[in-house]
Amino acid sequence: MSGSLAIIGLGPGEARYLTPSALAALESASDLVGYGPYLDRVPAHARQTKHASDNRVEVERARHALMLAAEGKAVAVVSGGDPGVFAMAAAVFEALEAGEPDWRKLSISVEPGITALLAAAAKAGAPLGGDFCAISLSDNLKPWEVVTARLTAALSADFVISLYNPISKARPWQLGKALELAATIRAAETPVIFARAVGRPDESLRILTLAEAIAAAGTADMATLVMIGASATRLIAREGENPIVYTPRSVTKSPCVTSQGRT
């Protein structure tokens, strides 16, 4: 089959974070498929057709992209951040596996991008200095008990934890609950980062304690990446600027993994 499909990460937003490899893949496409606001970031091009869709219909969008590619088009599916991290790549492969056998003959590639946890960490300092994990707080695709089991495991084993999709109108309480759970295992003064729209003109970074973060949970939104420090995560104060948040590379104490937390 002559069609192709590139699944492309736009990075955090501004063009200066888009890799040349992803840019080249965008420019060689005949058809762009994606959530409207991501497509809006790609400059209009006379030769290209944009197919915008709602944010909630990933698998339908993926099927549409595969059908266009099967017709011989050079299709680019665009995601914010990295397409493999809570974005479109997995949806495309779900649609591929469930779809026409011939689709497997298409040329399919994935272009990585700077995901929100890397952009947020760079803005804050080096909070990911130790082992870390990323958890989507959305319970649209998994039971809430899976989210809390994973959070508990990551807290108990002292990972730095990045929370994607922390809050939305349809999911107003999950972030508060997650932070309250964190406070049963981590100290109240543990640094927590609310990084909103990092890499875009309206970016903001708030460095809170875990106790403050619980009170501020309602001020986060879907553009916010929430990062909970490990037990060793520290601040370096600076005059007239945000403190630097970092996690030292060395670990001396041993976390004890139990569902009751570290002992």
Added chain:
Amino acid sequence: MSGSLAIIGLGPGEARYLTPSALAALESASDLVGYGPYLDRVPAHARQTKHASDNRVEVERARHALMLAAEGKAVAVVSGGDPGVFAMAAAVFEALEAGEPDWRKLSISVEPGITALLAAAAKAGAPLGGDFCAISLSDNLKPWEVVTARLTAALSADFVISLYNPISKARPWQLGKALELAATIRAAETPVIFARAVGRPDESLRILTLAEAIAAAGTADMATLVMIGASATRLIAREGENPIVYTPRSVTKSPCVTSQGRT
């Protein structure tokens, strides 16, 4: 103070993965500091001085960079991948915190880069489709029992697991032990990815089962990123090509977090 320090992620290797933002920061530097092979990736520039060092001396290298910046230089510290993920950023902030109080007045920034787990995932398909974690297998900076406690927690809670620094001449047995531990919790047919030097001319990708990965542990090296799938991670077979590895976004079963594994 007039000096500045940019901590820069070069991404996986080839220039097509270097962000324009990181490139601009590199080009505006007067002094480049880093591990020799990373500095070699940066084109020589008549105006710039390169300060190469060994790979083992991160904090000394970081102190040297801060001293140069304090002298008024525009310093760039270069790392492969992302500087905040098992690389130079945390070392710089350790040196900053322990160093001269005046150093805190320097202009310090971090330029994110495509880290190995994103490059490897993009090459393989979408193995990070669910929640995931990253663990350095090096026990130079943390006790091995911390590594195994974190691995056990991540395996039990069904994260996709990326292993950085899997093996070296001085640490020959850790990867085998980690994979054997994984096999006590995950099924023997769980997909495991050995992604070596992804994004460089000599890149290679091997898709193994967990059982095969245990037997092949000795064939990995420090340039290899090892990724252990979650229980739901799957393969899509393709004729004449590597299978696609992906993790579906939906989770239906609930992981039970115990140190004995899922029940």
